Amino acid sequence: MKVTISDVAKLAGVSTATVSHTINNTRYVSSETKEKVYRAIAELGYTPDASARSFRTGKKKIIGFIVPDIANKFFATMIESVEKYLSANGYQLIIANTRENMEREETNVRLLTAGMVDGLLVASTMEDFQRFDALIPTGFPVVLVDRIFDTKKFSSVCVSNFQPIYRSVCRLAAKGDRRIGIIGGLPRLSSTKERISAYRQAMADCALPEEEGLIQYGDSMEKSAQGCLDRLLERGCDAIIVCQGLMASETIIYLHQKGIQLSRDIDLVSFVDYDSEVYTLYADQMDSIIQPVEELGQAAGEQILKRVEDPEAPIFEKVLTSAYKPYSQPGSWSHSDR
Amino acid sequence: MKVTISDVAKLAGVSTATVSHTINNTRYVSSETKEKVYRAIAELGYTPDASARSFRTGKKKIIGFIVPDIANKFFATMIESVEKYLSANGYQLIIANTRENMEREETNVRLLTAGMVDGLLVASTMEDFQRFDALIPTGFPVVLVDRIFDTKKFSSVCVSNFQPIYRSVCRLAAKGDRRIGIIGGLPRLSSTKERISAYRQAMADCALPEEEGLIQYGDSMEKSAQGCLDRLLERGCDAIIVCQGLMASETIIYLHQKGIQLSRDIDLVSFVDYDSEVYTLYADQMDSIIQPVEELGQAAGEQILKRVEDPEAPIFEKVLTSAYKPYSQPGSWSHSDR
DNA sequence: GAACAAAACGTTTGCGCAAACGTTTTTCTC
DNA sequence: GAGAAAAACGTTTGCGCAAACGTTTTGTTC
Numbered sequence: 101m102k103v104t105i106s107d108v109a110k111l112a113g114v115s116t117a118t119v120s121h122t123i124n125n126t127r128y129v130s131s132e133t134k135e136k137v138y139r140a141i142a143e144l145g146y147t148p149d150a151s152a153r154s155f156r157t158g159k160k161k162i163i164g165f166i167v168p169d170i171a172n173k174f175f176a177t178m179i180e181s182v183e184k185y186l187s188a189n190g191y192q193l194i195i196a197n198t199r200e201n202m203e204r205e206e207t208n209v210r211l212l213t214a215g216m217v218d219g220l221l222v223a224s225t226m227e228d229f230q231r232f233d234a235l236i237p238t239g240f241p242v243v244l245v246d247r248i249f250d251t252k253k254f255s256s257v258c259v260s261n262f263q264p265i266y267r268s269v270c271r272l273a274a275k276g277d278r279r280i281g282i283i284g285g286l287p288r289l290s291s292t293k294e295r296i297s298a299y300r301q302a303m304a305d306c307a308l309p310e311e312e313g314l315i316q317y318g319d320s321m322e323k324s325a326q327g328c329l330d331r332l333l334e335r336g337c338d339a340i341i342v343c344q345g346l347m348a349s350e351t352i353i354y355l356h357q358k359g360i361q362l363s364r365d366i367d368l369v370s371f372v373d374y375d376s377e378v379y380t381l382y383a384d385q386m387d388s389i390i391q392p393v394e395e396l397g398q399a400a401g402e403q404i405l406k407r408v409e410d411p412e413a414p415i416f417e418k419v420l421t422s423a424y425k426p427y428s429q430p431g432s433w434s435h436s437d438r
Numbered sequence: 439m440k441v442t443i444s445d446v447a448k449l450a451g452v453s454t455a456t457v458s459h460t461i462n463n464t465r466y467v468s469s470e471t472k473e474k475v476y477r478a479i480a481e482l483g484y485t486p487d488a489s490a491r492s493f494r495t496g497k498k499k500i501i502g503f504i505v506p507d508i509a510n511k512f513f514a515t516m517i518e519s520v521e522k523y524l525s526a527n528g529y530q531l532i533i534a535n536t537r538e539n540m541e542r543e544e545t546n547v548r549l550l551t552a553g554m555v556d557g558l559l560v561a562s563t564m565e566d567f568q569r570f571d572a573l574i575p576t577g578f579p580v581v582l583v584d585r586i587f588d589t590k591k592f593s594s595v596c597v598s599n600f601q602p603i604y605r606s607v608c609r610l611a612a613k614g615d616r617r618i619g620i621i622g623g624l625p626r627l628s629s630t631k632e633r634i635s636a637y638r639q640a641m642a643d644c645a646l647p648e649e650e651g652l653i654q655y656g657d658s659m660e661k662s663a664q665g666c667l668d669r670l671l672e673r674g675c676d677a678i679i680v681c682q683g684l685m686a687s688e689t690i691i692y693l694h695q696k697g698i699q700l701s702r703d704i705d706l707v708s709f710v711d712y713d714s715e716v717y718t719l720y721a722d723q724m725d726s727i728i729q730p731v732e733e734l735g736q737a738a739g740e741q742i743l744k745r746v747e748d749p750e751a752p753i754f755e756k757v758l759t760s761a762y763k764p765y766s767q768p769g770s771w772s773h774s775d776r
Numbered sequence: 777g778a779a780c781a782a783a784a785c786g787t788t789t790g791c792g793c794a795a796a797c798g799t800t801t802t803t804c805t806c
Numbered sequence: 807g808a809g810a811a812a813a814a815c816g817t818t819t820g821c822g823c824a825a826a827c828g829t830t831t832t833g834t835t836c
Contacts (some may be wrong), residue, residue, distance in 0.1 A: 102792090104791095104792055105792065105793060105794095106791085106792085107794095111798080114815075114816085115815065115816045115817075116792090116793080116794090116816090116817095117795080117815075117816065117817080117818095118815060118816075120793065120794055120795080121795090124794080126794080126813095127795090127814090127815090128813075128814070129814075129815080130813085130814065130815090133814080133815080147548075147551075147552040147553075147575075148552065148553075148792085148793075149552065149553040149791095149792055149793075150494045150549075150552050151489070151493045151498065151553045151554075151791090151792080151793095152493055152553070152554035152791075152792035152793045152794095153491070153553075153792080153793060153794080154489045154492075154493070155489045155490055155493035155791090155793080155796070155823095156792075156793045156794050156795090156821060157793085157795095157821090157822060158489070158821080160489065162532070162554075169665050170514060170517055170518045170521065171511070171512075171515050171517075171518045173509070176508060176509050176511075176514040177509050178511045179508055179533070180535060181507075183508065183533060183534070184535070187534070187535070187546075187615040191535055192532050192534065192549070192550075193532065193534075194477050194500070194530050194531065194533075194555065195517070195521060195522070195528065195531055195532075195533050196525070196531075197518060197521045197525070198821075201682075204525075207594070208525075210485075211488075211530070213531070214485040214486065214487070214488050215486075215487040215488035215489045215490070215491075216483075216488040216489075216500075237485075314804080319479065321712065323802085335543045335829090349715045350713075353715060353719060356719065358527065363568045365832095373661065377687045377690075377691060377714065377715045377716040378715040378716075378719075380691050381691060381694065381716075401622070412818090417683050433785090434831090438702075440822090442821095442822055442823085442824085443822065443823060443824095445824095452785075452786085453786045453787075453827080454786090454787090454822090454823080454824090455785075455786065455787080455788095455824085456784090456785060457784075458823065458824055458825080459785090459824090459825090462824080464824080464825080464826090465785090466783075466784070466785095466786090467784075467785080468783085468784065470786090471784080471785080486822085486823075487821095487822060489821090489822080489823095490821070490822035490823045490824095491822080491823060491824080493791060493792075493793095493821090493822080494790090494791060494822075494823045494825090495791090495824070496791085496822085552816080553792095578820050677832095763797070775828075777836105778835100778836095779808105779829105779833085779834100779836095780828105780835085781832100781834080781835100782829085782831100782833080782834095783830100783831080783832070783833085784829100784831075784832090785828105785829080785830075785831090786827105786828080786829070786830085787827085787829090787830070788825100788826090788827080788828095789824105789825090789826080790823105790824100790825100791814100791822105791823095791824095791828095793820105793821095793823105793824090793825085793829105794816090794819105794820100794821095795819090795820100796819080796820105797816105797817085797818080797819095797820100798815105798816080798817075798818095798831090799813080799814100799815085799816070800813100801813080801814075801816085801830085802808105802811105802812085802813070802814090803809075803810105803811085803812075803815085804810085804812090805808105805809090805810085805811095805812085806807105806808100806809100806813090
C-alpha cells in the first residue's frame with residue numbers, strides 16, 4: 101500500500117542505507133547510483149514518512165505557539181511574522197489558542213511538550229510562574245513572548261511597557277490635563293502591571309493626584325473597553341490612556357458614537373495596531389504607541405530556533421522598543437529609549 | 439534519560455502491554471493493577487511520546503490548514519473557529535501561510551501531506567485544478583474552504599457568492615444608479631469569478647450598460663484597493679461594490695480622506711468583516727454583506743474530521759449563506775436565499 | 777475434581793526510517 | 807603486484823509504542 105524506503109531500494113537495486121543517504125545527503129553516493137535512486141523514487145512516487153522520520157531522529161521540525169487570542173490583530177500579525185521566519189527555516193507552526201484561559205493553556209502546553217513539537221513559544225495568560233513552570237519538562241526549549249515572568253529561567257522577547265506610558269502621562273500633564281484615566285489589560289499580565297506602574301509613577305512624578313477610579317482594567321476581548329470608558333467618563337477625565345490596540349479601536353468608536361471629539365473634548369493616547377482602520381482614520385488626533393509586532397515575531401522565531409538547535413544556549417532576554425507618535429507632529433516618529 | 443513505557447512497567451511490576459492498555463483503556467485491567475500503573479507513572483513523571491504514538495498508530499491528531507493570508511481578519515477569524523472545533527475534538531492545528539503564492543502552497547501541501555497531518559483544510563490560491571490535485575496523495579483527506587474548484591473530487595465548505603452580488607446590483611439599479619463599479623479579489627479565484635459573473639448578469643438583467651473599466655481587481659492585500667478606486671472614480675461611478683472585507687475598509691478610509699461621503703456622494707455595497715472597526719462606524723451608510731465566518735470555520739472542522747475518521751465518506755459540498763444588511767433599514771437583517 | 781470458560785495479564789513484533797557498524801571494490805604507492 | 811588507503815556501498819539495529827497473539831490464573835459446572 102504505502103511506498104517505503106525499502107521499496108525504493110529494491111527497485112533501484114541498492115540498499116535502504118543508500119536511499120536514505122541519497123535523500124538526506126548524509127554520505128557520499130556516486131552520481132550513477134543517485135540517478136537510479138531518484139528514478140525509482142519518481143517511479144514509485146515515494147515520499148519519506150514524516151512521522152517515522154520524527155520518531156527516528158527526535159526532530160519534528162515543528163514549533164508550537166501558545167496564543168491568548170488568535171483573532172486579535174496584535175497576535176494575528178505576530179503569528180504571521182513567526183510563521184514567515186519559521187517556514188523560511190524549514191519549520192512548521194502549530195497554533196494553540198487559549199482564549200486567555202489558564203486551564204486551556206495548561207492542557208495545550210502539556211500536549212505540545214509531550215513530543216509533538218521541538219520548541220514552544222508562549223504568550224502566557226498565567227500570573228503564577230510556579231504553575232507555568234510546572235508544565236514544562238526539564239530542558240524543553242521555551243521562549244516567552246510579549247508576556248514574561250519575573251525570573252531568568254526562560255528566554256523571552258517582549259516590548260518595553262514602562263517608558264511609553266510614562267512618557268504619555270508626562271505629555272498629557274504638560275498639556276494641562278489633570279485627570280488622566282487609564283484602561284489597562286488583564287491585571288494579572290506582566291505587560292499590564294508594567295504599564296500601570298509606569299502610570300502611577302508618572303502621575304506621582306508629575307504631581308497629579310492618584311485616584312483608584314481612574315485605573316480601569318479591560319480584558320482585551322470584545323466590548324470590554326466600553327464599561328471601562330463609562331466609568332472613566334463618569335468621573336470626568338481630561339485624558340485617557342488605552343493600553344491595548346483592540347480596546348483603542350473600541351474606545352475611538354465609542355467616543356465617536358457619544359459625540360465626544362478627540363483632542364477637542366478629550367485627549368487620547370493609546371497603544372494601537374499599526375494598520376488598524378481606526379488608527380488610520382484618527383492618527384492625527386491622538387498620540388499613538390506602535391509596537392514592533394513583526395520584529396517581535398521574527399525575534400521570537402529566531403530565539404526559539406536558536407534554543408532548539410542548542411538547548412544549552414544561555415538565557416536571552418530581548419526587549420524591543422515601541423514607536424511613539426505624538427499627534428502634534430504628524431509624520432514625525434520618535435523612539436522611546438528603553 | 440527519557441522515561442519510557444517499559445520504565446513504568448518495570449517500576450509497576452507489570453508488562454508494557456498492561457501499561458499501554460491502562461493508559462489507553464483498550465483492554466480490561468483490574469483496578470489494583472491500574473493503581474500501581476498510575477502510581478508508577480506519577481512517580482516517574484512519564485508522558486507517552488507523541489511521536490512514537492503517531493508513528494505506531496498512523497494518527498497524528500493534527501489537521502493542517504493552508505491559508506492565503508493569516509493576518510487577514512476573515513481568515514484569522516476562521517482559523518480561530520477551526521481551532522476551537524478541532525481542539526474540542528482532541529486535534530491540533532498546523533497553520534501554513536501561502537501569502538497568495540502558488541509555489542508556497544505547493545511546498546506546504548507536499549510537506550503536510552507527507553505524514554505530518556491527518557487531514558488538510560485548504561483555501562487554495564490556485565486556479566488550475568490539475569496542478570492542485572497533483573499535490574494530493576490518493577485518498578488523503580482534504581476539505582476545500584472558501585475557495586473551491588469546479589469538480590466534485592474534494593469536499594468543500596464555502597459561502598454563496600452569486601446571490602449577494604446580484605442582489606446588490608439590483609438594489610443599486612433600483613435606486614437609480616447607472617454606473618456601478620466593482621472591485622473584485624484575485625481574478626483567478628472561484629469566489630471572485632462567481633461574484634464578477636453575478637455582477638455581469640445583474641447588470642445585463644437590469645439593462646445597465648456593461649463597461650470593462652467598471653470592473654477592477656485587487657489582490658486583497660494592503661493598499662490594493664486604492665488603485666482600483668482611483669480608476670473607478672476617474673470614470674465617475676454612482677456606486678461601488680467591493681468584494682472583500684479588507685478592501686472595504688480601505689475603500690471607506692480612502693473615500694473619507696478624499697472627502698467623498700458615502701450614500702450622499704456615492705453608494706457603497708460591500709463584503710465586510712463583521713466586527714471590523716470601519717464597518718461599525720459606517721454600517722448605517724452602506725449595504726453590507728456579512729459572511730458567516732465562524733460557521734464556515736466550524737463546518738470546515740466538522741467536515742475534515744468526518745473525512746479523517748471515515749475516508750470513504752461521500753463527497754460533501756456545503757454552501758453557507760451570507761447575511762445582507764441594507765442600510766436603508768438599520769437593524770433589519772435579511773438572508774439571501776442561496 | 778475433571779473439564780471448560782472467563783478473567784487478567786505477559787511476550788513479542790513491527791511500524792519506517794537514520795545511522796552505527798561492516799564489507800567490498802577500486803585506486804594508488806613503491 | 808603486495809599492501810594500504812580511499813571510495814562506495816550493504817547489513818543491521820533500535821527509536822517507543824500499540825496491538826496481535828499467547829499464557830496463566832481464577833472461578834464455575836456437573
